[in-house]
Amino acid sequence: xxxxxxxxxxxxxEQRVAxxxxxxxxxxxxxxxxxxxxxxxxxxxxxxxxGFPYSDPxxxxxxxxxxxxxxxxxxxxxxxxxxxxxxxxxxxxxxxxAMVSYAIIFRHxxxxxxxxxxxxxxxxxxxxxxxxxxxxxxxxxxxxxxxxLVPLITPTTAPDRVAHxxxxxxxxxxxxxxxxxxxxxxxxxxxxxxxxxxxxxxTETPICVGFGISHPKQAAMLTxxxxxxxxxxxxxxxxxxxxxxxxxxxxQSVVDFSKEMLSGLKKPEA
Amino acid sequence: MTHSYLPEPNPDAKLPSPEGRFGEFGGRxxxxxxxxxxxxxxxxxxxxxxxxxxxxxxxxxLHNFVGRPSPLYYARRLTEHCGGAQIWLKREDxxxxxxxxxxxxxxxxxLTRRMGKTRVIAETGAGQHGVATATACAHFGxxxxxxxxxxxxxxQAPNVRAMRFMGxxxxxxxxxxxxxxxxxxxAMRDWMSTVDDTHYILGxxxxxxxxxxxxxxxxxxxxxxxxxxxxxxxxxxPDTVVACVGGGSNAAGMFYPFVATTDVELIGIxxxxxNEQPGNHAASLSHGEPGVLHGSxxxxxxxxxxxxxDVHSASAGLDYPGVGPEHSHWKAAGRVSYDSVTDHEAxxxxxxxxxxxxxxxALETSHAIAATMKLAAQRNPEDVIVICLxxxxxxxxxxxxRLIDSK
Numbered sequence: 001x002x003x004x005x006x007x008x009x010x011x012x013x014e015q016r017v018a019x020x021x022x023x024x025x026x027x028x029x030x031x032x033x034x035x036x037x038x039x040x041x042x043x044x045x046x047x048x049x050x051g052f053p054y055s056d057p058x059x060x061x062x063x064x065x066x067x068x069x070x071x072x073x074x075x076x077x078x079x080x081x082x083x084x085x086x087x088x089x090x091x092x093x094x095x096x097x098a099m100v101s102y103a104i105i106f107r108h109x110x111x112x113x114x115x116x117x118x119x120x121x122x123x124x125x126x127x128x129x130x131x132x133x134x135x136x137x138x139x140x141x142x143x144x145x146x147x148x149l150v151p152l153i154t155p156t157t158a159p160d161r162v163a164h165x166x167x168x169x170x171x172x173x174x175x176x177x178x179x180x181x182x183x184x185x186x187x188x189x190x191x192x193x194x195x196x197x198x199x200x201x202x203t204e205t206p207i208c209v210g211f212g213i214s215h216p217k218q219a220a221m222l223t224x225x226x227x228x229x230x231x232x233x234x235x236x237x238x239x240x241x242x243x244x245x246x247x248x249x250x251x252q253s254v255v256d257f258s259k260e261m262l263s264g265l266k267k268p269e270a
Numbered sequence: 271m272t273h274s275y276l277p278e279p280n281p282d283a284k285l286p287s288p289e290g291r292f293g294e295f296g297g298r299x300x301x302x303x304x305x306x307x308x309x310x311x312x313x314x315x316x317x318x319x320x321x322x323x324x325x326x327x328x329x330x331x332l333h334n335f336v337g338r339p340s341p342l343y344y345a346r347r348l349t350e351h352c353g354g355a356q357i358w359l360k361r362e363d364x365x366x367x368x369x370x371x372x373x374x375x376x377x378x379x380x381l382t383r384r385m386g387k388t389r390v391i392a393e394t395g396a397g398q399h400g401v402a403t404a405t406a407c408a409h410f411g412x413x414x415x416x417x418x419x420x421x422x423x424x425x426q427a428p429n430v431r432a433m434r435f436m437g438x439x440x441x442x443x444x445x446x447x448x449x450x451x452x453x454x455x456x457a458m459r460d461w462m463s464t465v466d467d468t469h470y471i472l473g474x475x476x477x478x479x480x481x482x483x484x485x486x487x488x489x490x491x492x493x494x495x496x497x498x499x500x501x502x503x504x505x506x507x508p509d510t511v512v513a514c515v516g517g518g519s520n521a522a523g524m525f526y527p528f529v530a531t532t533d534v535e536l537i538g539i540x541x542x543x544x545n546e547q548p549g550n551h552a553a554s555l556s557h558g559e560p561g562v563l564h565g566s567x568x569x570x571x572x573x574x575x576x577x578x579x580d581v582h583s584a585s586a587g588l589d590y591p592g593v594g595p596e597h598s599h600w601k602a603a604g605r606v607s608y609d610s611v612t613d614h615e616a617x618x619x620x621x622x623x624x625x626x627x628x629x630x631x632a633l634e635t636s637h638a639i640a641a642t643m644k645l646a647a648q649r650n651p652e653d654v655i656v657i658c659l660x661x662x663x664x665x666x667x668x669x670x671x672r673l674i675d676s677k
Binding site for chain 2: 069077107178
């Protein structure tokens, strides 16, 4: 059982919904990311999705794209990210989930990337450009190392695919709220709650919702139908260019926002 | 019409596999959101292939709107200049819109209509695919948005104007390197949000399955015509066929019908740019390694972390860090040999072609011409080399003048 499974078991008992901020590794540099991870852990976040900067992120909107560009402009390297994680992870109580393009994993050598990720303290992987039909090999190799390969399901995923994805899901399901790219949205789709209820009917695996969520009210509305809420652009935007000139206030701003999100995330009384 | 001529059964005819694999290359490395649209496209294409009405409509358009078949022309003065093998030109430059790109965009516009989609998006680098897409969309009355790197919008002003005249909306892309690669990223992102009503007309044999298959098939008219025309004109097949390779659509279309005929030598020419150092060329097959880019597993120019490298070519159409997965398969199988030609060599070949033949070729095509000129000089006069003259060079005139002046 991976650290992610244990976490959701515990949260389920406590009737709590996980809050999972997304952070771009190396934006603007890895020292900042390490401090931010520590601050998010202290603030009570349940998991962190750690984005590995990639030159061609197709699923990402402008805010996360620009954070990747900033990190890559500073020449952040994959081995440096893993070294940073290895330094900071022993003091963190939250599990880390790596969000990483298959282009990066393949180029590094799949097994060597997984071994190094495991050794650094990463608990699971989200590979946004590896749909379930292509992921069998990677999933087997992740299983051998007790790393959770988290699959994505979207509103466009056909029912027979959903069934297959649920069978092979590890850790949690990343449910993408909308057909589109990452980024804050003022309105979530009206059918989102129904989609999540339908998915819940089919699986015991925890379901976390991401894409478009930026406001505590949106998160609170999801507590009835989801086990976790993932927020990316609303976090990354608060770091942005500020992080270099006003480092402490950038971290404080993310911590304040996370606490606000966390306060609304409790399962409604049954 | 000659383009309905079919080649001998092809051992590669079963490729790609149902999963979109050419050997180990290809596949679908895209966000889950796009899978439904790719399945829908694959399904629509399979049905279209077995529908005679679809073939008939496409044949009619290729003949009456594009002007096919394009001639296979003996380049007498170029042959004499090189002093060896006979050089013949497959004149894709004489197609409507001046390049091979229209063969694919008409086919995909027909598929758009069959799928009941009401909007088209496309990426473009030099603007040839953008113009061909805008043209097909104007012909069918489909709204069209073309993503184009901000750098390329500036460099390729005549094509930007042509696209706008035909009613297309141009979206300059300001992310990343602001060139073709980023235009593809941005078109994919648009498609993520609009899959319900929008078809993405991808312009080369790259991207996730089924694009490499569909684009190759729509371009294979080039090779099929060349086979029929060679039989008529010289009574046999050529000894060698040469085409330039960026993403590789004109080369795939030219080579595919020849692949089974192993005594025909096939040569793909990539952009050697300034030199062989990273960032100075765009020769993915010659200098790259297998990896993932834009939804497919193929040769790609990456750094050791898997980040896509910057590329350079004087020719905007070859300025791309990846290549179609079927080319990677042909390279691995040893069926096609790939080489590269520098900016300088391509410019010199452009000059010779203009002055010996009165044909102003595209800078992309000039790479294939340069390689052919070297090769022809070493071969006998009985040997026949066909160049896929993929496009005309009017779009490049200003850039070529700038390069000549800056020497």
